[in-house]
Ligand SMILES: Nc1ncnc2c1ncn2[C@@H]1O[C@H](COP(=O)(O)OP(=O)(O)O)[C@@H](O)[C@H]1O
């Protein structure tokens with residue numbers, strides 16, 4: 001089995017390295033082409049200059065050359081020689097050397113041979129780069145050799161030719177300079193390119209990295225993440241889609257959790273209801289017979305006053321048990337809603353009438369405000385009344401003598417849905433923060449005589465109406481219950 005080493009290279013590195021390599025190859029190639037052409041041009045230019053110079057020297061010495069005035073030509077060309085013009089050779093029409101400066105005579109292979117054929121025409125020329133190397137220890141010169149034919153006036157036949165050698169030292173320096181300049185340009189260009197690539201890859205890979213991080217977070221179950229990429233391109237669109245997805249996932253998760261909670265609550269209520277109903281039935285019959293027997297004893301008038309007082313205590317006890325059973329059965333009864341259009345204001349008024357005695361007894365100051373022109377809502381009036389009674393009763397029990405209860409009914413709009421809001425506030429002791437989550441639980445009570453079913457029943461009824469109920473309470477300040485009931489108008 002082959003053991004492959006896997007390198008974990010980031011996308012950014014991969015992208016940068018490949019683009020930079022491509023850039024490098026391209027720069028080298030372009031510079032190489034430019035360099036060759038530039039050098040070529042430099043050589044061409046030198047060749048053209050050389051041809052002109054050769055023609056010029058030939059013209060100057062034409063008369064002396066025709067007369068075979070060896071001394072005249074020799075003197076003239078020796079004067080011409082300088083560090084650029086290395087040598088001048090005149091060949092006769094048989095391609096034999098006629099006259100040359102002293103320096104070149106030592107270089108046999110150049111001096112002895114003309115490069116132009118006898119048939120050379122006006123405008124022909126020969127040029128070649130070569131090294132002047134005697135083979136001994138004398139210095140080696142780099143020259144361009146240029147030869148052009150010489151004609152007599154009005155004659156097409158070649159009379160002879162002139163061959164000159166131009167030093168290549170300065171031209172080499174120029175080529176060197178050109179190369180250096182190109183390398184410099186290439187380097188700067190490459191540097192700019194590399195910086196550009198670094199910036200670009202960062203711009204491209206940064207959002208991708210954010211997306212990847214986001215995906216990892218989502219896979220760990222954190223749906224609250226929002227990726228802030230707002231570029232108008234594919235990655236921007238991807239980020240938008242991603243955010244939309246995590247938003248929906250979050251919503252979905254919340255719904256599932258909510259549904260789960262409700263399911264647990266419903267199951268719990270159902271089993272409590274079931275057991276309660278059973279117990280209530282079992283107790284009701286014997287209790288009725290106990291009650292009847294006590295009644296009979298009273299009617300027979302055989303009891304002493306003391307015995308009557310004892311039996312009265314028993315009767316009070318029985319009343320408490322009966323109330324308890326009534327509430328239990330009430331809680332257990334899962335009845336269908338009897339929906340009809342009702343005015344909430346009337347329901348509240350009815351409840352207040354039923355509470356009047358209790359309120360008066362405690363000297364509670366009750367203020368009720370109802371917004372004008374509220375529509376009727378489709379509710380089960382008996383059940384809503386029971387909710388309101390339960391809450392007012394709790395408030396009444398919570399406040400001190402002379403306490404205050406406010407009822408406020410208004411219409412509000414939440415997410416374009418119209419709702420009736422019933423707010424019942426008191427200035428009682430409030431509910432400790434830690435207990436708030438428990439008050440809607442069945443059988444949760446802090447009262448000696450309490451059963452703890454009032455708010456559990458209220459919650460059940462309001463949820464049956466697709467409404468909601470919440471409590472806002474501050475210890476020492478008071479408690480408010482807020483009920484929202486959907487208000488679907490006809
Ligand atoms: N207005 C209120 N102020 C203070 N505590 C309240 C108020 N309403 C309800 N509670 C608390 O919630 C508990 C549960 O109320 P409830 O379900 O009606 O049962 P019960 O009234 O039988 O105790 C009460 O025992 C009380 O501790």
Ligand SMILES: [Mg+2]
Nearest residue numbers: 390394454455
């Ligand atoms: Mg109560």
